[in-house]
Amino acid sequence: xxxxxxxxxxxxxxxxxxxxxxxxxxxxxxxxxxxxxxxxxxxxxxxxxxxxxxxxxxxxxxxxxxxxxxxxxxxxxxxxxxxxxxxxxxxxxxxxxxxxxxxxxxxxxxxxxxxxxxxxxxxxxxxxxxxxxxxxxxxxxxxxxxxxxxxxxxxxxxxxxxxxxxxxxxxxxxxxxxxxxxxxxxxxxxxxxxxxxxxxxxxxxxxxxxxxxxxxxxxxxxx
Numbered sequence: 001x002x003x004x005x006x007x008x009x010x011x012x013x014x015x016x017x018x019x020x021x022x023x024x025x026x027x028x029x030x031x032x033x034x035x036x037x038x039x040x041x042x043x044x045x046x047x048x049x050x051x052x053x054x055x056x057x058x059x060x061x062x063x064x065x066x067x068x069x070x071x072x073x074x075x076x077x078x079x080x081x082x083x084x085x086x087x088x089x090x091x092x093x094x095x096x097x098x099x100x101x102x103x104x105x106x107x108x109x110x111x112x113x114x115x116x117x118x119x120x121x122x123x124x125x126x127x128x129x130x131x132x133x134x135x136x137x138x139x140x141x142x143x144x145x146x147x148x149x150x151x152x153x154x155x156x157x158x159x160x161x162x163x164x165x166x167x168x169x170x171x172x173x174x175x176x177x178x179x180x181x182x183x184x185x186x187x188x189x190x191x192x193x194x195x196x197x198x199x200x201x202x203x204x205x206x207x208x209x210x211x212x213x214x215x216x217x218x219x220x221x222x223x
Contacts, residue, residue, distance in 0.1 A: 017065045017089075020047050023132035028060065028071065042071055042079075054116075055100040061067060061116075063090050068103060069113075083118035094135045097165070098141045104165070106134045111146060111163060120186035124167045132163070132170075136184040136192070138213070141165055145183035145192055162213070179206065189213065194222075 020026065028042040028051055028134040041060075042048070051060040052074040052193070059072045061082070066089040082103070084090060093106035096116070103114050105121075109131035112121035122146070125132040129152050136145035148159040148170075160183050173181065173192070180196035192213055195206040198220070211218040 018047055019043070026064075028062070030073070041073060043144060044079075050094060052094065053098050054096065055098065061094070061096060061103060063092050063094060063105075066090055066107075067116075067185055068094065068105065075143075081118075082114070082116075084112075084114060085120040087114075087121050091133075095134060095137045095144075096139060098139060102165075104137060104144055106132065109133075111144060113165070122167070124163055124165070126170065132161070133181075135182050135194075137165065138185050139187060139189045143213075145185065146170070147181050147183065158196075160192070173213075174218070175209065181206070185213070186210075 006020055012211065024073055025045050025048070026048040027040050028048060029038060029040050031038040031158055038083055040176055046064060048062045050063040051062045053060060059070050061071050062071060067085060068090050069079045070082055071079055087107045088104045090107045095104050097104065101116055103116055105112050105114065110123050111125040112123055112130050113135050114121040129150065130151045133147045134144055135147060144163045144165055146161050148161050149155055150159065155174040155177055157177055158180050160173045161170040162173060163170045176198065178197045178200065180194055180198065183192050183194040187190040191210045193210045194207065196209055197204070197206050197207065200207070207220055209218060209220050
């Protein structure tokens, strides 16, 4: 297990960001899917979130206090901060491109792309009042699946949209007044799975759904 130095995740001047309570620590664990192993690979006294594997399995990409970090699973380098230019409020909605060259991330209600080693992010989402939150990347790396929130609309407050990975106009798949979240592609690219309160009798009762990448064939999966 590695304990990274606190300086590696020193808080930026802008926020606010979620904090751990006194005495709490963040643990990053690597576990086998069948439950045969569970190893703590990193433990720190500050908040880290949402580890993403690099495609080669050699490292994890995480966020904390508005920044992005790389943690190599072999070696003693600890957390390495990934430069994000002027972006200071990256959240836990981030994914890697299938080829591992690009990090797509959410910050300030927009979607950005940045090289895996860091650099000046490129904003992919359009200007406007609609907020974008990233969740999935298509298997071919061409499109990003996002949850959207339109603060100015009650009828179409929530949505799921696809955004070209190289920028461009988003395509709306689903909109409505009920919360929907977490769109992710299946590995074959045939479906997008998500959770939503569509038709829920009790507020907060989200269920699993899936639909085709063109927005057709929406099906409720869980009760």
